[in-house]
Amino acid sequence: MESEDLTVGLDIGTTKIVALVGNVTDGSIEIVGIGQAPSKGLEKGVVVDIGQTTNSIRKAVRQAEKMADVNINSVYAGITGKHINYLNNTGTVSINRSDSVIRKDDVSRVIETAKAMQQIPPQSEMIHIIPRQFVVDNQEGISDPIGMTGTRLEADVHIVTGASTAVHNLTRCLDSLNIEIEQLVLEPLASSHAVLSSAEKELGVLLMDIGGGTTDLAVFKKGDIWFSKVLPVAGEHMTNDITVGLQTPLKVAEEVKVEHGTVFLDEDEEDKKIEVATVGGDKKKRIPIKNLAKVIEPRVEEIFNLTFQELEDAGYRDLIPSGVVLSGGTSLLKGIVEYGNRHFDIPIRRGSTPEDIHGLRDVVESPIYATSVGLLKYSVESNDYLRNGRKTINRGETAISDIFSWLAKFFRK
Numbered sequence: 001m002e003s004e005d006l007t008v009g010l011d012i013g014t015t016k017i018v019a020l021v022g023n024v025t026d027g028s029i030e031i032v033g034i035g036q037a038p039s040k041g042l043e044k045g046v047v048v049d050i051g052q053t054t055n056s057i058r059k060a061v062r063q064a065e066k067m068a069d070v071n072i073n074s075v076y077a078g079i080t081g082k083h084i085n086y087l088n089n090t091g092t093v094s095i096n097r098s099d100s101v102i103r104k105d106d107v108s109r110v111i112e113t114a115k116a117m118q119q120i121p122p123q124s125e126m127i128h129i130i131p132r133q134f135v136v137d138n139q140e141g142i143s144d145p146i147g148m149t150g151t152r153l154e155a156d157v158h159i160v161t162g163a164s165t166a167v168h169n170l171t172r173c174l175d176s177l178n179i180e181i182e183q184l185v186l187e188p189l190a191s192s193h194a195v196l197s198s199a200e201k202e203l204g205v206l207l208m209d210i211g212g213g214t215t216d217l218a219v220f221k222k223g224d225i226w227f228s229k230v231l232p233v234a235g236e237h238m239t240n241d242i243t244v245g246l247q248t249p250l251k252v253a254e255e256v257k258v259e260h261g262t263v264f265l266d267e268d269e270e271d272k273k274i275e276v277a278t279v280g281g282d283k284k285k286r287i288p289i290k291n292l293a294k295v296i297e298p299r300v301e302e303i304f305n306l307t308f309q310e311l312e313d314a315g316y317r318d319l320i321p322s323g324v325v326l327s328g329g330t331s332l333l334k335g336i337v338e339y340g341n342r343h344f345d346i347p348i349r350r351g352s353t354p355e356d357i358h359g360l361r362d363v364v365e366s367p368i369y370a371t372s373v374g375l376l377k378y379s380v381e382s383n384d385y386l387r388n389g390r391k392t393i394n395r396g397e398t399a400i401s402d403i404f405s406w407l408a409k410f411f412r413k
């Protein structure tokens with residue numbers, strides 16, 4: 001198999017690591033390898049033990065290599081955690097040539113200016129810089145200014161930053177496995193490539209990836225990301241609540257949650273009872289499923305409340321007519337969509353794997369794989385330009401890759 005045809009997505013989650021190998025033909029992806037290992041060494045999306053994380057990644061990567069019969073030496077790796085932040089900024093340059101025609105290097109220049117203008121917080125570094133729109137002279141809303149004439153070019157950009165320590169620790173895990181990072185990709189940005197339609201992104205939508213350790217939020221508008229935030233609360237917290245609420249060991253609490261967990265009981269389930277193992281004994285007790293729902297509900301409510309509060313604070317609450325799309329393992333919780341729709345005045349749906357993904361569809365269909373499938377799609381959809389030009393990029397070059405990937409999108413239109 002030619003290595004140029006392969007792309008690898010590596011989702012380094014709090015509960016599991018997933019490596020997906022995709023074979024790309026004419027832009028369509030066939031998944032030819034999957035490796036998955038329980039995640040050890042991460043807390044709330046962030047590496048806290050490099051040795052353990054490296055071991056977990058190694059297991060997932062080796063499995064995927066074996067299945068696809070390839071060597072993996074570079075990946076698109078997801079990054080998340082509370083340390084993620086964003087800034088929106090504007091840069092301006094003048095076009096001084098006699099013909100006033102805007103060229104590719106003017107676009108690079110204006111993006112660089114937008115980047116330089118903005119103070120990246122101390123001990124942080126840039127992960128993405130994504131142009132949202134260009135303004136040529138006074139004409140706003142331009143997606144691709146190349147070839148237009150004007151004397152003043154302005155760019156509005158979305159910059160995603162992460163704490164340097166978190167970025168370096170993740171990089172070190174992959175370095176020690178001799179795996180190059182083609183690009184670090186903000187996890188909700190990756191997931192969005194798997195579960196959001198372009199119409200939703202154009203109109204305005206919130207992606208909510210509720211995983212094990214974090215709930216990753218991203219708002220898309222006019223086709224691009226406008227807002228991103230990572231909340232340090234998700235499925236693991238629910239499991240902990242069950243441990244306390246039902247007095248069960250952690251492992252049992254997790255099983256009970258996945259098998260019976262719900263936030264929305266149908267009338268005929270009101271009196272249903274479930275069997276739960278108790279702490280320190282083989283004994284099982286029967287408890288009404290209602291009690292389980294009562295333990296889970298406040299956590300679900302908290303996650304939605306925190307989410308909408310963040311949106312409100314950032315001024316995006318009224319900018320998402322397409323509503324909310326859920327992904328991540330916790331989006332599988334029974335009744336979560338119904339609960340959200342009933343309590344919040346906004347349409348909510350569960351995301352699903354895109355139609356154009358082939359191979360192992362039945363495996364990757366679960367929203368648990370939205371990030372890893374999204375990483376594969378991101379690698380194809382965002383790097384057409386780079387694929388034709390230069391294959392490998394470094395993290396330091398992310399800015400340029402993002403700009404041209406973004407432009408490539410418009411060249412194709």
Ligand SMILES: Nc1ncnc2c1ncn2[C@@H]1O[C@H](COP(=O)(O)OP(=O)(O)OP(=O)(O)O)[C@@H](O)[C@H]1O
Pocket residue numbers: 012013014015016017039044045080210211212213214215234235236239254257258259261327328329330331332333334367368
């Ligand atoms: N059917 C289910 N009902 C409820 N919760 C579920 C179900 N299936 C999985 N989960 C929960 O989903 C969580 C894992 O989700 P996911 O695989 O998206 O997380 P992750 O990517 O490892 O973590 P993160 O993105 O937070 O770093 C676990 O807490 C698990 O209990």
Ligand SMILES: [Mg+2]
Pocket residue numbers: 011013014187209211212328371
């Ligand atoms: Mg995840």
